[in-house]
Amino acid sequence: MSAVSRTTSHIRNDKLERLVVGRGSSDSSKIQHAMVLESLELSLSHGSNVRSIAEEASQAIGTRSEGYTLLVPADGSSALLSANSTLGLLRGLTTFEQLWYEWSGDTYTLEAPISIADSPAYPYRGFMLDTARNFFPVADIKRTLDAMSWVKMSELHWHVVDSQSFPLEVPGFTELASKGAYSSSMVYTASDVQDIVAYAGARGIDVMVEIDTPGHTAIISASHPEYVACAQASPWADFANEPPAGQLRLASSATTNFTASLLGAVAKMFPSRVMSTGGDELNTNCYMQDAETQAELNATGRTLEQALDVFTRTTHAAIEQEGKTPAVWEEMVLDHNVTLSNETLVLVWISSANAAAVAAKNFRIVHSPSDYFYLDCGAGEWIGDDVANSWCDPFKTWQKSYTFDPLANLTEDQTHLVLGGTFIHASYSCTSAHPLSGQQLLWTEQSSPANLDSIVWPRAASSAEVFWSGPGGNLSTALPRLHDIAFRMRQRGVNAIPLQPLWCHCGLGSVISIRRAACESEILGHAMLLFCLLSCSVLL
């Protein structure tokens, strides 16, 4: 079981000395008298069928089994990890591998006996990556999936294409990438997609792909100019929220059918039960100025909104036919009047306050608010010669994200609508259990492989914790966990930044740290040595 071998590798290689004054030196005597844990048993209680981790992770959101119990007795007898699914065992291993510190060659914990009954508060704990503004090689996406799995995230929302480039090779529609990718080397082939999906699945992560329509599609004009209104129109600001302008001719049946076929073909590439059709930032002026759209509307006697409804129903039917539930950005519910299944996932992004309006319409919510979870905010404006700062200033700190309340402004009977969020939700803490959802997002106008890790980690781990453990956590006690996971990430090849000077990671000098009290308070139990690095037994 590769998850077990990854866990043993992490335990062997993390070598994290406790981030306290003197590191592990004050633990020495405890370590000398500690009991030795020689094995961890894995127990899978299942009903009729056993699914692989990947199969379980791609079940419908809300039906995946992720809970586990972990018992580490203080007397040195075998530890036990139990779950009802392989995915639950994976989550438990992820907790187990983060219990341990290193000192002087010993691997130990101070928390024995350990008894954890854990399951996520929210099923959708996501991270969104935009690979259209700037391209990210497969290796970068895999590294991101690794880090996501360490904080028990469940969903990669892959905003794969946009107006600037079309890096996805779609069977039957290969001209889109061959004409629309930044270069022939900046393409995700069908086999790359399989590779990414399998890699994600093995780590308990479902991949929800997004083909944003009808806006954000200028690049389609490179191969299919007939389907795109106001392509390259100038000044772009009159026709789009960011350059270049260009939107699918939603009133055209030819364009609608093309889009439906394309979405159907993309749907076949991904095992996930959800797929996003986008729907954000539709520019009305673009269609007003487009003679062909106006002619279509006149010919059919439809308003633009009526045409959008036909477009949406047709394209959603195409992915529903492939077994997918659609996801859309909030405008499709709040600004437009289109027919949507109430199963539809609605991504609330403009403001966290808008979740209430979406809930009032009885749609399921994935919290993706720009005022809490946009990792790209606060890095300056990217539109050329503008000295202003970014539209979504300021920078979203980990503290801001950590204080997000998924149920704010919702009534008691609306809480079941919250699936999660796209902030990253780190659960190296192993508390509580009550179900919700959210995700953190990286739009990549100013990101590339050069700063992917540093802009995301460990910041995004704070929302990961919100959506696994539930909101209301204490910032002071969360911070040492963030320091811990950042160290482990760096050991494992992810370039997480320090959130504070090393000195604050509990005071490594002789100077008493501002954080010492918080860290010391974490020591709850007795020392326990781990000697089972390579011999954890698996009982399936």
Next chain:
Amino acid sequence: MSAVSRTTSHIRNDKLERLVVGRGSSDSSKIQHAMVLESLELSLSHGSNVRSIAEEASQAIGTRSEGYTLLVPADGSSALLSANSTLGLLRGLTTFEQLWYEWSGDTYTLEAPISIADSPAYPYRGFMLDTARNFFPVADIKRTLDAMSWVKMSELHWHVVDSQSFPLEVPGFTELASKGAYSSSMVYTASDVQDIVAYAGARGIDVMVEIDTPGHTAIISASHPEYVACAQASPWADFANEPPAGQLRLASSATTNFTASLLGAVAKMFPSRVMSTGGDELNTNCYMQDAETQAELNATGRTLEQALDVFTRTTHAAIEQEGKTPAVWEEMVLDHNVTLSNETLVLVWISSANAAAVAAKNFRIVHSPSDYFYLDCGAGEWIGDDVANSWCDPFKTWQKSYTFDPLANLTEDQTHLVLGGTFIHASYSCTSAHPLSGQQLLWTEQSSPANLDSIVWPRAASSAEVFWSGPGGNLSTALPRLHDIAFRMRQRGVNAIPLQPLWCHCGLGSVISIRRAACESEILGHAMLLFCLLSCSVLL
């Protein structure tokens, strides 16, 4: 000459295709008919003595010879790079190696004939790195020096120690690092320092070390508690601007003599003619509450300001004895009443507006203003559980830095006082010539090797250009140069981020770019092929 071999290596390996629509495809026919440049001659006109690049780079600020002329005829005859110093030749090579693009195996420029007479507007074009809040291995500092040299920066301001850690091994004072470094592996040995200084010197960069005194010295209490007032005092905010509290007992003659000896020993490690003694953020309350300081003041009949004057004169004398001119932060001039040589460099940091007050006192200025050049701003507060953003919000964009005016608020007869700034000043543009100074700064509470490159590059190149070419540059025409240098940096191993989607780097798809006009306007001359990659002749 290793500078020549670096240039040939860069020309061979950059392989930068022009960042325009279709990349170099539209240049193909021009390339086919281009003349071939087969050699570049280097000509050094000198007087009595020839200095190495490193020797020239460590001359007193304002006396270094950095100018050069570069002629690339259109007829294919030999190109000529002339300078009055080896340092000037280095600057010229740095320009030469950035003239070239790659297409289909050819290395070419579109700007022949080229005639450049270039010299810096300001002699001090700096970058400040803090290695105390978080540690940076030698390799990271060298990589930063590489990038600095590519944008013709002249000064590394090395804020090597601070209250959190003392990573500098000082001969005769090794206890400071052995007790005060984060760990024994997080120390710059004397041999590391030699290595860094030599590496910088070969790249035309002087290293100005800073031992910040009398504040920002809490960590000295780890080895010399007797010299430090209010060490670890709580709450720290009553005694220091950031934790941990602790300042040298400036009224004590023992502490003053210790500090003077330490500064003298550090001065011996660096060939530079300048050295910073700090002097920022002195906390008066710390000394008010310190019984020993109060006793000293009573015994000597001095006020705190008078004691500070003695301390400053004594410590400055120690470094002046080693041939160094002191540099200080602005408070030493604006908030205190100490005796300073008018040769002293004053680092203006609190606000760019304070340059006028420093100039009024007739001190030489290094622009380091937090409102323009602090690279760390806008990334959130690092003090634990505070949800607020950083004290110096917002993020300083490249556009903000680029619009900095070194002479703002100064009178005509004060302009000679401006030495430069610590923003990074990139001069792949090769314009103008009128002398000044400034630097960009990275405080590292939230930085580490994980985000060093991405937080600094290419942003800092914008101030590098301000201080080489002079202020008033056009943002729209600067942006393509920043894209170019960012690409070259990545090719050369520095993880510079994209400032825009790749699409904006002149529109790589078939969609016309918002930046296309700016890029096309750069094509000034004829095509010229370069075949001298390995055979540039050196005539010294």
